[in-house]
Each structure stands twice: as structure tokens, then as C-alpha cells.
Amino acid sequence: MKICIINGQNHRGSTYHIGRMLADKLADAGDITEFFLPRDFGEFCCGCTNCFMKSAEKCPHYEKLSPITRAVDEADLLILTSPVYVYHCTGAMKAWLDHYGWRWIVHRPEEKMFSKRGVVISTAAGAGMRPTNKDMADSLSFWGVPKIYKLGYGVHATSWSEISPKMRAKIERGVSAVAKKLEKDDLAPRVSIKGRLFFTVFHFANKKGWNPADGEYWREKGWTEDVRPWKK
Numbered sequence: 001m002k003i004c005i006i007n008g009q010n011h012r013g014s015t016y017h018i019g020r021m022l023a024d025k026l027a028d029a030g031d032i033t034e035f036f037l038p039r040d041f042g043e044f045c046c047g048c049t050n051c052f053m054k055s056a057e058k059c060p061h062y063e064k065l066s067p068i069t070r071a072v073d074e075a076d077l078l079i080l081t082s083p084v085y086v087y088h089c090t091g092a093m094k095a096w097l098d099h100y101g102w103r104w105i106v107h108r109p110e111e112k113m114f115s116k117r118g119v120v121i122s123t124a125a126g127a128g129m130r131p132t133n134k135d136m137a138d139s140l141s142f143w144g145v146p147k148i149y150k151l152g153y154g155v156h157a158t159s160w161s162e163i164s165p166k167m168r169a170k171i172e173r174g175v176s177a178v179a180k181k182l183e184k185d186d187l188a189p190r191v192s193i194k195g196r197l198f199f200t201v202f203h204f205a206n207k208k209g210w211n212p213a214d215g216e217y218w219r220e221k222g223w224t225e226d227v228r229p230w231k232k
């Protein structure tokens, strides 16, 4: 299994360690690619809308983003991690996710997403894991990823070394449970109910013609007809 981990922080703290613990249970080190934000990508979307209206290559940050996009596309499993910062994901994670708005199902989803799986991971001192995981899971889900697992821990600590043995044992159990489910998964192309709903709406919208760049993409894929990016 090829795994791509996107860390919404530069440091190897509690959240990073949980993501890495999961990846290490599922793959050899050679099959795990890690990125750290903003170290590996720290640009903000400038709102030019070139990606939506023209093409992703017209994004001013296209070249800088490409190595991460390639790794994301090649991976079977995507792990997104973020510490909770004021009840949400880090600004670096959000800024990175903003750059893939054009890949949402309602625009030009990448076909490979329908056969990937995702895990979102967050830690907080106390609370905020649910909205933080939602920040990341929303994008994975709207990219087309059919199954997304969520792991959130209120670790009562500001670093990995401060976490109590009891909490570490709880984390270990949660991570192992998700790893077991992923090991059993055949990674066949699938679609979630939400994905199918949005895809159907935009099947008709693109058939009628709304955004020319999206319509052309959907027609090329055959999605305005009977072809679907998952097993029917």
C-alpha cells in the first residue's frame, strides 16, 4: 500500500506521531511519503479563479504544488494530520486544501480519488477535534474519496513526550483498529452516498453546460454519458 501523509504543521509533535504510527502499521518506509506544511507548500490561494475557469496549470502556484499533487495521486491511502488551532485545522492545512477547490466533484474530480481511502487525524489539548477533522474530511470527501476514517484525541498535552501512558494506550488501540479496517479493504473504486448525489447533479449540469472548463473535462471522461469513475 502506498501512503501519502500531509502534515498541517512543520513539527513532529503528537499529531504527526499518530499519523506516522498508522502509516508504519500498514506499509514499509519506502512506500510512505510525507509532506509538512507550510515547509513544503506555504502559498495562499490568491483567488484568481484560473483553476476553476481555465485550468489547474494556470494557478500561479501550480509548479510548487505539483510534487505534492503527484504523491497524492500515486497513493492508495491519504493521511491528513492537523493539530487543533482555535477549533479548526491549521492555516497551513487550509491554505493547501484551498488549492484543490477545482478538484471537487462539482468541478473536475480526479478519477483516481474514487479508489483511495483517507484518514484524518487531529489532536487538541482539550477540544476541537471534530471540527478540525471535518475541515480535512470535507475536502477528501468532495475530492471523491469514498471512505474516510477519523481519529481525534484530546491529549491534554502540548507535546508527544508529555502524553500520559493511559492516553498513549488509547491512541495505540484507536490506530490499530483503523489499520485493521484498512488492511481488509480491497481499495476497489467506490463512491459514497454524498459523492453519488453530487456527481449525479453535476452529470446533468455538465450535460446542459455550465462551466466550459468542467463540461469539456466531463465530456472527455464520458461522465456526461453513462461512464462513471467507480464500479457500477
Ligand SMILES: Cc1cc2nc3c(=O)[nH]c(=O)nc-3n(C[C@H](O)[C@H](O)[C@H](O)COP(=O)(O)O)c2cc1C
Residues within 6 Å of the ligand: 009, 012, 013, 014, 015, 016, 082, 083, 084, 085, 086, 087, 088, 123, 124, 125, 126, 127, 128, 155, 157, 158, 159, 160
Ligand atoms: C495556535 C494554537 C491554537 C490552539 N487551539 C486549541 C484549541 O482550540 N483547542 C485545544 O484544545 N487546544 C488547542 N491548542 C493546543 C494544541 O491543539 C494541542 O497541544 C495539540 O495536541 C498540539 O499538537 P502537536 O503536538 O501535533 O503540535 C492550540 C495550540 C496552538 C499553538
